[in-house]
Amino acid sequence: MTGRTPTAAADGAGTGHQPAPALRRALRGYLDHLTVERGLAANTLVAYRRDLDRYLNSLAAAGVSDLAAVPAGEIERHLARLRAGDDGHPPLAASSAARAASAVRGLHRFALREGLAAADPSRDVRPPTPPRRLPRALSLDDVVRLLDAAGPVQAAGDTAPLALRDRALLEFLYGTGARISETVGLAVDDVDLTDAVVQLRGKGGRDRLVPIGGYAMQALGAYLVRARPGLVAAGRGTPRVFLNSRGGPLTRQGAWMILRRAAERAALPVDGPQAVSPHTLRHSYATHLLDGGADVRVVQELLGHASVTTTQVYTLVTVDRLREVYATAHPRARD
Template identity: 40%
Template sequence: MSGLSGDSLPPPFTREAEGFIGYLSRERNRSIHTVRAYRGDLAEFASFAAERGIADLTEVDLSCLRAWLGSLDQHGLSRATIARRAATVRNFLAWATREGYLQDNPALRLKAPRRQNGLPDVLSESQLQPLLASTLEAALEGDPAALRSRAVLELLYGSGIRVGELVGLDIDDLDHDRRTVRVLGKGNKERTVPYGVPAAHALNDWLTRGRRLWIGPDSGTALFLGPRGRRLDQRQARSIVERLLASVDGTGARGPHALRHTAATHLLDGGADLRAVQELLGHQSLATTQLYTHVSVDRLRRSYEQAHPRA
């Protein structure tokens, strides 16, 4: 597994933000994926602050924070994503206040939308199969972006791993003979996850025909790269999946996590043991995995009500 990497955070509060990132990594022992997510959220907030003419962290106030959350909502981000980004900035500003960079914490009265607790949207097999077939057809042309898109989609669905886990993968995390991938999950816990034959073919095509065309001095051993040869980041991966899922009619499933939900639901629908799915997904609590049994029952109920004459 690679260490934490990323470009320098943009102004106007680069020094403070980099200090906070170092605190998360060294003192709080946060995972590589968690620290990358914090870095991305802070970079986005810093860019927004700069656009508003803010030149220093001390100029950030409650009105700026509220305007930032409003801009996220206008861009169509989900409540869960907005809530996560707000939590990142709250934690950052609380740390900055403790460290003496701020006299008062402007985020104390900041309210973000609560996460919705509804059942996750999943794709049916009839919705997913044409999408997988279309990515295979596009990859046959040999375009690196198409080869990468196919490999990302097949691996996310074929293994059920998180997007943060996906972008953190290195080439040697793959065991091609056993068709397994070594994943560093939440809390720096490592697990080994199997993937299927279609994902194996997609990964092999990406490695032999696509990745080599984008290799650069910053590539290292990263499994997935961008066109400039740097490790694929979470925002890029989300964009790839959201673009692909946008072409699927009749579903609200969007983003990489929808593929994780879909993989878990399809496994349980196919008769997989709940504890095996828990281990596959890397859930600490079985109760988290049990959510997907409710998804399966909900789908069964809808099918029953639509099809049974006595429903």
């Protein structure tokens, strides 16, 4: 994770300034810290590296060669340029700029702890606040149409293995609220069909046991018994539950395409802001649980959220639903 990325090289070439060795050493140390001690996910590390390479190039262009000499004003100017766009880079959305600000602040906190700087100039720099977006959740009728479009639970014929897999995959996503990464990483030993529970291996090494509903159990059982053995025979014997047509582990992209095809057949949106995605099923799972009366802290545990604050955004969706029902059902709700 410490090699120079193509993006970083291009950024440096674009500015005509190369970060000083002291800046590069500090960045390598910080990324090593995130990898070894914090255990950040690979995708997060890639994003942090890209953000921080751009930051170091910005410092180099400003003539700053050491983190100990960075003024707070330079950090603010860098973040403002991210939002406005510069040097061939399009403007960053508030959420991406907030992530970049978090990476920059983390680097400066690390430099202070490691004695690379006597102060943290980023301490009072406030990142932009991303606009709060309510999760998109499907109605129960739309979920049923989507699942039915994936394929029958008891498929037959030459296409049965993949039809059974597709139905089991989508039933599992909606029936457990699992993240797509947790689903494609699922091993056979993680599934207990006897007790109807699954062990999901979540972010930051936080594992959790989640019950599997009856519909998902039926679809998953049919796939594991009638389809997966044939797929395994075509491959190299991976322990993963969900396999591709060659018997190898199903990828995130492969799972997304299965969902996209089912959404198209169900006449649900596959493009634009309302497009159905694997995360849509997770949102729907949480929203439908809360609509059904589940306690928010139980939903937090099922989703694997570290903080209940993350889960509480779903309660806003539920309140909107309550308002909608009230407005249409109560005789004196409207003038």
